[in-house]
Amino acid sequence: MTLNAEERAYRSIIELILSGQYRPGDFLLELELAPRLEMSRTPVSRALSRLVAEGFLSKMPKKGCYIPLPTPEDAEEVFSARAVVESEAAARAARLATEEEIDRLWAIVAEDNEAVHKRQKELFARINEDFHFSVARASHNAYLEKWVRNAFWRCNIYVFYFDSFYRLNNHDIPPQETPRQHVRIIEAIAAGDPDEASRAMADHVLHTYSVSLFGK
Amino acid sequence: MTLNAEERAYRSIIELILSGQYRPGDFLLELELAPRLEMSRTPVSRALSRLVAEGFLSKMPKKGCYIPLPTPEDAEEVFSARAVVESEAAARAARLATEEEIDRLWAIVAEDNEAVHKRQKELFARINEDFHFSVARASHNAYLEKWVRNAFWRCNIYVFYFDSFYRLNNHDIPPQETPRQHVRIIEAIAAGDPDEASRAMADHVLHTYSVSLFGK
């Protein structure tokens, strides 16, 4: 399947941000990105607008889009909002997930353990994303799913930003607890226990929050 | 303050939809809208993309944007998702709202009663929107607020679509219960009672759901 230019720009820009090639506060300029992504300004501009609409970037009119500076207040807002929608999604998944969807979750956790073992951060990040989005999808609610995606990406700014901070300080401890927490969530979903699923997911998200921002 | 063309297009298109000049299933074509809104295709196109990203419109690549056909499944999804975020917003408003924000809510309810009295549907709709967005703002969480806005607009497709259906069937009863439910929500917020605020908001949203779709 061949994606159009705007979609490619959209994904590339997210990649550029999450891979640390642009940092919070940096401006993402159309004239700079367009040649870099080998396309014209138009699709780049539209992709940036979309990222702004999704809250992933901020914008100053006539000036440009930039990665918002992380603040403790914003981190608290986005993680707590994410906890709300993700725990609700988990609760609904516990009621509505199909066998197939649950099998998929177990498969992701298996990859999860491998990635942690191998200490491959990139891979781990992708698998983690996969897990959260799969739970969201299993809620069978397109709106919750979309909000979960938005909040997750936005939170990643904090995870990656502070992760690089800690890495510089040699506190690079692989997140061994994550797979365990994922297992707890799946067990609750598989058992059809919405309350436990909700609690498990909320705990997990808020754990990520405290680890990312306060190193535990 | 003078808005730019894209923002004007964005608002105008929402107006065109909510005022019933386009109906579910209709395509909103750039070539048709641009002259109508007296601007070029560019800002119209970007406004449409934004509406698609927000879930307000659907899109077929290379074909155009259209108002999604209402389905019972989608209605259930969007109203129940809205209930989640709005009740959470109300709960947080109960904890965090300032005196000023609560005063504002009371003022809106006063207008509310007047509008119902005068049976001015247009006005009533604007005030209702104002109420819900003001509660969302009082949650002091930008993410919840954004999601509430999205869900509210999306729900309005159902409210307006089925409203016109009932109007044709002479069931045009002014929603006298709405102001009462709004009062219950504000009282809970003013009393600083998150649980009651949450319950009251959830009841209110789901009431709107059942009235809009099943005539009660």
Add this chain to the structure above:
DNA sequence: TCCATCCTTGATGAATGCATTTATCCATAC
């Protein structure tokens, strides 16, 4: 008559050029 194919039509997708706005820097007046 029916079906496959080609062509026309009408829509979005993308590139480009010009307009507009903003920030910055430097010269100049106080």
Add this chain to the structure above:
DNA sequence: GTATGGATAAATGCATTCATCAAGGATGGA
């Protein structure tokens, strides 16, 4: 020395143009 104003450069905002694609009807052959 500092403040102010204007020139300038850089960036987005918007319009225009061309490219591309999909759908549907006309056409021609079986």
